[in-house]
Amino acid sequence: MSGRGLPSRLGAPASRLRKSAAPKGDDKARRSKDWLNTARWQRLRMKVLERDQFICRQTGVMLIGKYPAPNSPVVDHIKPHRGNPDLFWDEENLQSVSKEWHDAEKQSLERRGLV
Secondary structure, eight states: OBTTTBOOTTOSOOOSSOOOSSOTTOGGGSOHHHHTTSHHHHHHHHHHHHHTTTBOTTTOOBOOOOTTSTTSEEEEESSOOTTOHHHHHOGGGEEEEEHHHIIIIIHHHHHTTOO
16 A cells, blocks of 8 residues: 555665766766766866857857857867876866867867877
């Protein structure tokens, strides 16, 4: 008689949230994809955008668009980090670029191995 204040005979429902194998605070064990969803990344991202005055370092375009506009701001890793936390979090390895430049030119350079 679940729902009347009695405990369920089936036990607690399984969590729908993915459990991380890495202990909290262990950045080296986290996947770099997960790093983008942290408050730390959001603070660093804003710091880089403000440092570059919301101007694309590659084209000079003002980064005033809202995603997915071509002039929306993207914080790009100059040298691809490939999961290396030192490169990922290095502020000097980050630049403000437009979504248009990042999605076309930068991706092309990376595919050709020129970065």
